[in-house]
Amino acid sequence: MRSATSVEIDPVFVERVVMEFARFGAWGATGVWRTVYSPEWVAAAKQYADWCAEAGLEVHKDAVGNVWGRLRGAEPGPSIVSGSHIDSQRPGGRYDGALGALAGLIAIRALSAQFGPPRRTLEAVALCEEEGSRFPTAQFWGSRAIVGRIAPGDAVATKGYEDETIADAMREVGLDPALIAEARRDDISDFIELHIEQGPILEQAGLPVAVVDAITGIRHLRVTLTGEANHAGAFPMDMRRDPMAGFAEIAAGVVNTAHRMGRPAVTTVGRVIAEPNFPAIVPHTVQFSVDARHPDPAQRDILYARHDALMREVAARRGLEIVIEQSLDHPPCLSDPGLVATFEKAARDQGIAFTTMPSGAGHDSQQMAEIAKVCMIFVRSKDGRSHTPEEFSSIPDIVEGVRVLAAGLHRLAY
Amino acid sequence: MRSATSVEIDPVFVERVVMEFARFGAWGATGVWRTVYSPEWVAAAKQYADWCAEAGLEVHKDAVGNVWGRLRGAEPGPSIVSGSHIDSQRPGGRYDGALGALAGLIAIRALSAQFGPPRRTLEAVALCEEEGSRFPTAQFWGSRAIVGRIAPGDAVATKGYEDETIADAMREVGLDPALIAEARRDDISDFIELHIEQGPILEQAGLPVAVVDAITGIRHLRVTLTGEANHAGAFPMDMRRDPMAGFAEIAAGVVNTAHRMGRPAVTTVGRVIAEPNFPAIVPHTVQFSVDARHPDPAQRDILYARHDALMREVAARRGLEIVIEQSLDHPPCLSDPGLVATFEKAARDQGIAFTTMPSGAGHDSQQMAEIAKVCMIFVRSKDGRSHTPEEFSSIPDIVEGVRVLAAGLHRLAY
Numbered sequence: 017m018r019s020a021t022s023v024e025i026d027p028v029f030v031e032r033v034v035m036e037f038a039r040f041g042a043w044g045a046t047g048v049w050r051t052v053y054s055p056e057w058v059a060a061a062k063q064y065a066d067w068c069a070e071a072g073l074e075v076h077k078d079a080v081g082n083v084w085g086r087l088r089g090a091e092p093g094p095s096i097v098s099g100s101h102i103d104s105q106r107p108g109g110r111y112d113g114a115l116g117a118l119a120g121l122i123a124i125r126a127l128s129a130q131f132g133p134p135r136r137t138l139e140a141v142a143l144c145e146e147e148g149s150r151f152p153t154a155q156f157w158g159s160r161a162i163v164g165r166i167a168p169g170d171a172v173a174t175k176g177y178e179d180e181t182i183a184d185a186m187r188e189v190g191l192d193p194a195l196i197a198e199a200r201r202d203d204i205s206d207f208i209e210l211h212i213e214q215g216p217i218l219e220q221a222g223l224p225v226a227v228v229d230a231i232t233g234i235r236h237l238r239v240t241l242t243g244e245a246n247h248a249g250a251f252p253m254d255m256r257r258d259p260m261a262g263f264a265e266i267a268a269g270v271v272n273t274a275h276r277m278g279r280p281a282v283t284t285v286g287r288v289i290a291e292p293n294f295p296a297i298v299p300h301t302v303q304f305s306v307d308a309r310h311p312d313p314a315q316r317d318i319l320y321a322r323h324d325a326l327m328r329e330v331a332a333r334r335g336l337e338i339v340i341e342q343s344l345d346h347p348p349c350l351s352d353p354g355l356v357a358t359f360e361k362a363a364r365d366q367g368i369a370f371t372t373m374p375s376g377a378g379h380d381s382q383q384m385a386e387i388a389k390v391c392m393i394f395v396r397s398k399d400g401r402s403h404t405p406e407e408f409s410s411i412p413d414i415v416e417g418v419r420v421l422a423a424g425l426h427r428l429a430y
Numbered sequence: 431m432r433s434a435t436s437v438e439i440d441p442v443f444v445e446r447v448v449m450e451f452a453r454f455g456a457w458g459a460t461g462v463w464r465t466v467y468s469p470e471w472v473a474a475a476k477q478y479a480d481w482c483a484e485a486g487l488e489v490h491k492d493a494v495g496n497v498w499g500r501l502r503g504a505e506p507g508p509s510i511v512s513g514s515h516i517d518s519q520r521p522g523g524r525y526d527g528a529l530g531a532l533a534g535l536i537a538i539r540a541l542s543a544q545f546g547p548p549r550r551t552l553e554a555v556a557l558c559e560e561e562g563s564r565f566p567t568a569q570f571w572g573s574r575a576i577v578g579r580i581a582p583g584d585a586v587a588t589k590g591y592e593d594e595t596i597a598d599a600m601r602e603v604g605l606d607p608a609l610i611a612e613a614r615r616d617d618i619s620d621f622i623e624l625h626i627e628q629g630p631i632l633e634q635a636g637l638p639v640a641v642v643d644a645i646t647g648i649r650h651l652r653v654t655l656t657g658e659a660n661h662a663g664a665f666p667m668d669m670r671r672d673p674m675a676g677f678a679e680i681a682a683g684v685v686n687t688a689h690r691m692g693r694p695a696v697t698t699v700g701r702v703i704a705e706p707n708f709p710a711i712v713p714h715t716v717q718f719s720v721d722a723r724h725p726d727p728a729q730r731d732i733l734y735a736r737h738d739a740l741m742r743e744v745a746a747r748r749g750l751e752i753v754i755e756q757s758l759d760h761p762p763c764l765s766d767p768g769l770v771a772t773f774e775k776a777a778r779d780q781g782i783a784f785t786t787m788p789s790g791a792g793h794d795s796q797q798m799a800e801i802a803k804v805c806m807i808f809v810r811s812k813d814g815r816s817h818t819p820e821e822f823s824s825i826p827d828i829v830e831g832v833r834v835l836a837a838g839l840h841r842l843a844y
Contacts, residue, residue, distance in 0.1 A: 215664030232663055236709055248698035248721045249646055249790030250629030251814055253689040260699050261685040267678035275667040284662035285674050286709045288702055295650050295700045295719035295757075297817075305709035307662045343709075376663030400665055403711075 023366065023422040025126055030418065031411045033118050034110060037063065043107035047405025048114070050104040051150035052157065053081070053185040060102050064117060064142040071125035073140065079199040080161040081144040081191055087124050089137035089429065094205035096428050097388070098123060098421060099141030101158060101380055106149045109407025111212045115395065115414065117142040119210040123422035127430070134429040139204075146380050150185070151176045159383035161199035171196060206355060206428060207384035210393040210421050212409050214377050216400030217279075223369050224413040225420055227359045228392035229351045230311035230374040231382050232280065235320060236344035237306040239266070239327060242337040245292065245300035257335045259302040260290060265334075269326045270306055274319065280374050281319050283308040311348045311374035349382040352389035355424075359391055362423035368416050377402075393421050437780065437836040439540055444832065445825045447532050448524060451477065457521035461819025462528070464518040465564035466571065467495070467599040474516050478531060478556040485539035487554065493613040494575040495558040495605055501538050503551035503843060508619035510842050511802070512537060512835060513555030515572060515794055520563045523821025525626045529809065529828065531556040533624040537836035541844070548843040553618075557794050564599070565590045573797035575613035585610060620769060620842060621798035624807040624835050626823050628791050630814030637783050638827040639834055641773045642806035643765045644725035644788040645796050646694065649734055650758035651720040653680070653741060656751040659706065659714035671749045673716040674704060679748075683740045684720055688733065694788050695733050697722040725762045725788035763796040766803035769838075773805055776837035782830050791816075807835050 040060035041050030050056045061083050065075045068085025076084045086095070100116025120140035127134065143158035151157070154174050160166050171183035171193035183193040218226055243257035267285040274283035287305040308323055310316035324340070331338035356372065363370040373394070381390040395417035398408040454474035455464030464470045475497050482489045482499030490498045500509070514530025534554035541548065557572035565571070568588050574580050585597035585607035597607040632640055657671035681699040688697035701719040722737055724730035738754070745752035770786065777784040787808070795804040809831035812822040 213664065214661050215666070216669055217664075217666065220669070234663065238709075246814060247628050247791060247816055248700060249648065249696060249723050249792070250627060250631075250816065251696070251790070252629070252631065252693050253685070253696055254693070255630055255634070255814070258685065258698075260681060260702070264678045264681035264685065264699070267674060268682055271667070271672065271675040271678065279666050279668070282663060282665070282667055284672075284710070284712055285678070286662055286704070286711050286713055287707045288674070288704050289707075290700070290702050293701045293703075295652075295721050296698070297700050298698055299700055307709050309663050376665070377661060378663070400660060400669075402661055402664070 021365065021423065021426055023126065023419055023426060024130060025122065025415050025418045025422060027411055027415045030122060030415055033067065033122065034115065034414065037114055037118060038110040041104060044405055046110065047107040048104040048110055049107040051106060052103045052145035053189045057103060058189055061142060064102065067121055068140060071121060072128060073124065079191065079195040080158055081189065082158045082162065082199065083142040085121060085140040087128050087134060087138045089134045091135050093136060094203045095137045095139045096206045096425060097139045097141055097204050098208045098210070098425060099143060100209050100211055101143040101146035103145045103147050103149060105147055105403045107405055108403050109405055111407055111409050112214065112402050113146055115212055116210040119418045119421055122418050123425055126422050127426055131426065131430055136429040138425060138429050143380050151182045154182055156380060156383045159380040161196055162201050163383050163386040164200045165383065165386065166196050202387065204388045207381060207388045207390045208355065208393065208421060208424065209379055209381045210395065210417055211379060212402060212407065213394040213397045214402035215397065217373060218394065218396035219398065219400065221371060223371050224396050224416040225363065225368060225370045226373045226394040227356055227363065227370060228375050228394055229356050229372050231349040231379055232309040232311040232374055232376050233313065233316040233348035234307065234309045234344060234346045234378065235342065238303065238341045238343050239306060240301060240303045240339040241331060242301050246298040248296040248298055251298065256298055258298050259336050260299050262330050262334045262336045263288065263302040263304055265330045266327050267304065270323050273322045273326065274308065277315070277319060280376060281310050281315065282376055283323065309376055313348050316348060346378060346382065349385050351391040355389055355391035358427050359393060359420060359424040362427055363420045366419050366423050368420055370420065393417055435837065435840055437540065437833055437840060438544060439536065439829050439832045439836060441825055441829045444536060444829055447481065447536065448529065448828065451528055451532060452524040455518060458819055460524065461521040462518045462524055463521040465520060466517045466559035467603045471517060472603055475556060478516065481535055482554060485535065486542060487538065493605065493609040494572055495603065496572045496576065496613065497556040499535060499538070499554040501542050501548060501552040503548045505549050507550060508617045509551040509553045510620045510839060511553045511555055511618050512622045512839060513557060514623050514625055515557040515560035517559050517561050517563060519561055519817045521819055522817050523819055525821055525823050526628065526816050527560055529626055530624040533832045533835055536832050537839055540836050541840055545840065545844055550843040552839060552843050560794050565596045568596055570794060570797045573794040575610055576615050577797050577800040578614045579797065579800065580610050616801065618802045621795060621802045621804045622769065622807065622835060622838065623793055623795045624809065624831050625793060626816060626821065627808040627811045628816035629811065631787060632808065632810035633812065633814065635785060637785050638810050638830040639777065639782060639784045640787045640808040641770055641777065641784060642789050642808055643770050643786050645763040645793055646723040646725040646788055646790050647727065647730040647762035648721065648723045648758060648760045648792060649756065652717065652755045652757050653720060654715060654717045654753040655745060656715050660712040662710040662712055665712060670712055672712050673750050674713050676744050676748045676750045677702065677716040677718055679744045680741050681718065684737050687736045687740065688722065691733060694790060695724050695729065696790055697737065723790055727762050730762060760792060760796060763799050765805045769803055769805035772841050773807060773834060773838040776841055777834045780833050780837050782834055784834065807831055
């Protein structure tokens, strides 16, 4: 084992790039509204490319608009890459995504300055679209292009909230949708993504950073319970087939199931629509969502099976029709154990207190896992807030996160 | 006691007037869309007046448009009145309201033909507005005018779904809103309202009619639970303040409370609105309705108190803010025990099987109770359906109901 190497990260530079980058699409005092292929996004991508060039990296913009900055290694072979997305929610905050793109750049710049050319090639990347905040079905557009998960007709079929296609939006910023396949990479061995936690766990634990050992599995169900609409006064309780009563039992039950399983199981009923939705009529239909997540494949199966059994039991007992549609099913994405160990060691080497935890949200790393070993680093979020202008992480915490990232990259590439 | 008198009601005439009346505002094959002061309503009111005149009754249209048909009694004194409303839901069926207006007319017409002039004055009435289906806050408009519960500014302040005032709508059909107070009556001793059950109880019991001994008490609450919006993946269950989970516990709880108390307690959660209502976000707010009803004042108090305690306990335990607004509170309206006994006796005299039960829905009789003794007669509903074109009661059942009504009126007025 090599001895610990101290990696220096300049807090002043970190604060400058984070705050300057947040000006592209600035929304109110602290928010950002920067959707893919918008003028704000074009300006942000150009700024990222300029900073890469200033750091001495070879800059390349690929066929979908991902911006790459390369620090060539002395040895041939695949690249070690770090980055994240630079598009935002509408509006989101300064940190979701952007911080990871900047962290990759800051870390590689610092390594280059402090240790010179690496043995292995390092790359920073600003991915072009993760949120799907302009094109709701285009989630992970940038990382999907890299791993070859965009089919030939997708760009024309992918519509935005204002009915424009993503193909047209690409052309407007000088990209040719016919060339998307050229963004594919097969020469990346490792992808490390720094990101804000977007939850309260690090804050509660009093820790600045975490090494992420898995991205949770997630299933979205759209459930429709149908009973019989009746007069709220004239129809006795014992004769009703009330889908609201069934929904209430199910929603309480699935939430309790996840709660009892304990962290990191989570289940959310975020959406409910009753028909006809009048106070004095027993509804005939209640439609609702069930978002359930677990990063452990075996525990996930138990969580999902318990939900399904509960829903079907309640519906059958109450004489309700039930239709369960699965609108999303991402399996858990496990981080590479070797990378997890490397970044845990890097944090310890830098004397930075950390924990190891799964991510409850989805990230570009899930896509990158198709072609590379992946790992993530989380930085503490204030109040667990994200997807809002109030999202906040402190510069000292960010610096600790970038130090862990840089120290780990140093272990891998030098 | 007088001996039983057989009252004859002609089924052919009953079917003719029910079906002909349903043509005013006919909607599809079996529906009716006849809102107050609409052209369809004007035509129906005119038809009712014409039929009253044909039956030899003195016809009078009052200041709000209620149509009265009077069969003058030999003795002076207050009137015994029977009727109901002729406006409908949008769309409703042929029977809700209209059947009671027609039943009063048919019964008094038959009594006049069979027994001649009564000792006491009898009146049939077609009330102008009960549903609030055009002007949502104008419920019981016709009966409220009769009992003096319309304040001077109400007509101008009462707005329709299309933003017109009820004052303008009155003027368009030749009524002067300044004269509403003239509709007030102080010379009615008894009000008997025949109505379809709108529930499944008679059908389940295999009985054509019921004498109604109370109209249920009803309270509508609008409840707002506020917690904290959070990411459905990144926020652990044990740290959430999830108003959907609180709502689910409350909705399941209040429904179970009414169910366990047994008939005639009913509680309905018919309406729910979650914000922001996205599958992957723990909502920050869930707003919902609680409609709870009981015809017994003491049992009603227990039902309401249990609901209130449950809601506050769940909110406090889950760290949710709760705001409870009462949007409606009608106390139970007990039928006059003497009238209940009279109509029970009338049914027995006619050899008609019946039960005595409360009404779970509200009716004009609640208003009329302000100035008169009241009682209602229910006719069996198919499948308990109402407020829909599918609402149905058979002519034989209707004839039984009108026979009970007529026989009771005979006992009171002859």
